[in-house]
Amino acid sequence: EAGVTQFPSHSVIEKGQTVTLRCDPISGHDNLYWYRRVMGKEIKFLLHFVKESKQDESGMPNNRFLAERTGGTYSTLKVQPAELEDSGVYFCASSQTLTRGYTGELFFGEGSRLTVL
Amino acid sequence: ELKVEQNPLFLSMQEGKNYTIYCNYSTTSDRLYWYRQDPGKSLESLFVLLSNGAVKQEGRLMASLDTKARLSTLHITAAVHDLSATYFCAVGTYKYIFGTGTRLKVLA
Numbered sequence: 001e002a003g004v005t006q007f008p009s010h011s012v013i014e015k016g017q018t019v020t021l022r023c024d025p026i027s028g029h030d031n032l033y034w035y036r037r038v039m040g041k042e043i044k045f046l047l048h049f050v051k052e053s054k055q056d057e058s059g060m061p062n063n064r065f066l067a068e069r070t071g072g073t074y075s076t077l078k079v080q081p082a083e084l085e086d087s088g089v090y091f092c093a094s095s096q097t098l099t100r101g102y103t104g105e106l107f108f109g110e111g112s113r114l115t116v117l
Numbered sequence: 118e119l120k121v122e123q124n125p126l127f128l129s130m131q132e133g134k135n136y137t138i139y140c141n142y143s144t145t146s147d148r149l150y151w152y153r154q155d156p157g158k159s160l161e162s163l164f165v166l167l168s169n170g171a172v173k174q175e176g177r178l179m180a181s182l183d184t185k186a187r188l189s190t191l192h193i194t195a196a197v198h199d200l201s202a203t204y205f206c207a208v209g210t211y212k213y214i215f216g217t218g219t220r221l222k223v224l225a
Binding site: 003004031033035040041042043044045048055056058091093098103104105106107108109110111 | 148150152157158159160161162165167205207210211212213214215216217218
């Protein structure tokens, strides 16, 4: 079974440019999360999808960030325009619905490292 | 707002030694998760602790949860170099809050 995949693994852009990150969750996982880790600091929650709906986007830093999950499958996270402080590693994770027998355990992708110059 | 603190942040230890990593959290939660991350890799699930008093063991690692104290521990027994990684705890249901991570380096 394929794990969570993210693309690109590394992106280097200039301030003001646009970047789109993509995440393909594990097939059948309704829950999809985006997290960000900046310069070795804590992993911060950005948002949570349940299927195609945004369940919680309280962690999105500002309106330069736009996440979508059309059709409830893969998700994209667009940063437009990018600023220096957006640099970091963006992790995507997915999980099954929290019901009896399912623990809420997250399965992570390897992350997309974004460098804004 | 839920806050999760880990300590220590950095841990350098000799092979064969024992040590404990602590994870404290600020509000009630019955679910706590431990993850391991190797450099440049994804986070790998280690333990899922779902109730007060839960104890899980895998190899040289043992995790426990005390929901009344809002504390989880990850105990390392007779460390080996392969355990060198960053360890994170995470708390919550759906919106998971992660600790700051503990970077462990086991010296041969």
